[in-house]
Amino acid sequence: MYRRNIFHILLPLALCLGVFTTYHLFVKDLSPATPEAPAPVVDSAPSPSIPIVSQAPARPTDEELKQARAIDPAVIPDTPSSQLLEAVRDEIERKNFTVAERRLANLPPSLLSDAKAKPYIAILWNNLGLEQERIDGTKASVKAFKKAAALDSANPVIQLNLAHAYWELRDPALNQDFLTALTSLAPNEPFPHLAMADLLYDQDHLTEAAAHLAEATERAGKDPRVQSYLAAVTAKVRHTDAVESRMHARNSAHFMVKYDGAEDHGTWTTVLEILEEAYRDIGQRFSHFPAKPIVVVLHTKDTFQSATGSPAWADGLYDPVLGRIQIPTQGATTDTQWLTHVLRHEYVHALLHDRLEGQITSLPVWLNEGLAMQLAGDPWPDLDQAMPNGGSVIHLKYLEGGWGQLPQNAATLAYLEANSATHYLIERFGMSRVAELLNAFKAKATVATALQDKIFLSYDQFHQQWLDTFLHKHS
Numbered sequence: 001m002y003r004r005n006i007f008h009i010l011l012p013l014a015l016c017l018g019v020f021t022t023y024h025l026f027v028k029d030l031s032p033a034t035p036e037a038p039a040p041v042v043d044s045a046p047s048p049s050i051p052i053v054s055q056a057p058a059r060p061t062d063e064e065l066k067q068a069r070a071i072d073p074a075v076i077p078d079t080p081s082s083q084l085l086e087a088v089r090d091e092i093e094r095k096n097f098t099v100a101e102r103r104l105a106n107l108p109p110s111l112l113s114d115a116k117a118k119p120y121i122a123i124l125w126n127n128l129g130l131e132q133e134r135i136d137g138t139k140a141s142v143k144a145f146k147k148a149a150a151l152d153s154a155n156p157v158i159q160l161n162l163a164h165a166y167w168e169l170r171d172p173a174l175n176q177d178f179l180t181a182l183t184s185l186a187p188n189e190p191f192p193h194l195a196m197a198d199l200l201y202d203q204d205h206l207t208e209a210a211a212h213l214a215e216a217t218e219r220a221g222k223d224p225r226v227q228s229y230l231a232a233v234t235a236k237v238r239h240t241d242a243v244e245s246r247m248h249a250r251n252s253a254h255f256m257v258k259y260d261g262a263e264d265h266g267t268w269t270t271v272l273e274i275l276e277e278a279y280r281d282i283g284q285r286f287s288h289f290p291a292k293p294i295v296v297v298l299h300t301k302d303t304f305q306s307a308t309g310s311p312a313w314a315d316g317l318y319d320p321v322l323g324r325i326q327i328p329t330q331g332a333t334t335d336t337q338w339l340t341h342v343l344r345h346e347y348v349h350a351l352l353h354d355r356l357e358g359q360i361t362s363l364p365v366w367l368n369e370g371l372a373m374q375l376a377g378d379p380w381p382d383l384d385q386a387m388p389n390g391g392s393v394i395h396l397k398y399l400e401g402g403w404g405q406l407p408q409n410a411a412t413l414a415y416l417e418a419n420s421a422t423h424y425l426i427e428r429f430g431m432s433r434v435a436e437l438l439n440a441f442k443a444k445a446t447v448a449t450a451l452q453d454k455i456f457l458s459y460d461q462f463h464q465q466w467l468d469t470f471l472h473k474h475s
């Protein structure tokens with residue numbers, strides 16, 4: 001039924017936006033005789049929503065954000081114990097890091113209080129930390145950076161290295177006091193401003209966040225890619241700030257709901273009840289609860305598109321840059337059943353984003369959407385019901401990137417497949433294995449590696465086994 005070569009259409013697509021279609025529309029789409037569907041409409045029937053993750057400008061990697069980080073240890077300060085320091089330096093150069101760390105930890109107190117020796121010992125800890133990070137990652141290096149930073153609070157390179165380590169570990173020690181001190185210590189660095197903006201929009205202080213992002217953009221001249229990313233995010237935060245500044249906000253234990261237009265306590269209450277229920281219910285199934293309150297913005301139907309920059313047919317999306325669920329509503333007239341599906345679906349995207357701690361791009365879209373559909377209880381039909389005569393499926397490996405530009409019938413198939421493959425994954429391997437897969441993606445594993453390591457199947461084997469169960473149901 002489906003063209004076999006459908007994946008040729010999919011390959012060049014990299015954008016990711018949400019689309020929404022009704023049950024009727026996508027059932028019609030599955031028939032090849034049906035002409036192109038018109039722009040989807042929201043009707044009052046229980047409808048499977050396909051709102052997805054909004055497009056994010058590619059965030060610079062941690063490596064791109066880091067500036068020159070090693071400090072030349074050539075000149076050893078002239079102290080009575082300089083040969084001790086020289087010995088440590090040589091151990092680091094010979095890559096005997098365990099020995100170097102032991103020697104550093106056992107330096108005599110007299111040397112540690114020597115004003116000339118202290119900054120040099122800080123450099124040695126710093127350089128040891130960089131080596132440990134290279135070999136074993138940030139968790140292994142943060143202790144050395146902390147030692148270095150404590151010994152020399154005035155060295156900007158050392159303080160920046162500690163800040164990067166805190167950032168990668170999401171350590172609450174990267175707080176506003178620390179960052180304020182860092183901005184005056186390293187006034188030309190973009191990173192402290194970027195980190196400050198992150199803290200500020202977590203607290204929903206968008207105006208201040210935008211100001212710091214602008215500062216970061218100005219200072220990112222060394223790297224055009226970082227600069228254009230920052231400029232894009234600055235514009236986005238400013239726009240969001242302008243849109244949301246006139247909104248009302250109301251908090252529950254785990255959410256902040258912003259409402260566009262006249263105060264409508266009825267809708268607020270309904271939305272918060274749905275969200276708190278999703279928090280408990282999906283959190284338990286998924287064994288994860290977000291660390292921070294999640295912002296949910298309710299737009300009126302006619303402002304949703306301009307506020308979120310989404311296409312006319314988008315209907316609800318999760319914005320990973322600002323960490324917001326965005327939903328169009330029609331006040332008290334909004335269909336509660338529809339609202340429940342969309343909110344729960346978007347909540348899973350938000351939960352996955354929190355769970356992966358910023359590594360959301362490692363998660364294949366088919367699994368991101370599939371989990372949202374499975375955990376939200378979206379009322380989609382099974383793939384085999386939707387394709388009663390068989391037909392070609394798209395290999396999951398072509399459904400890893402964004403789906404925003406898919407033609408509607410291909411998008412529908414993509415969602416059906418995501419739902420079906422994720423259902424198979426959960427049924428066959430259990431949620432605990434799914435959790436292990438997520439851990440692998442958090443550690444930046446590829447899909448093939450994650451599947452091989454966590455469920456002991458190659459990508460093709462997994463795909464074939466899923467397809468076999470699907471085809472068996474047919475025969």
Ligand SMILES: [Zn+2]
Pocket residue numbers: 050051052053345349368369372
């Ligand atoms: Zn989605």
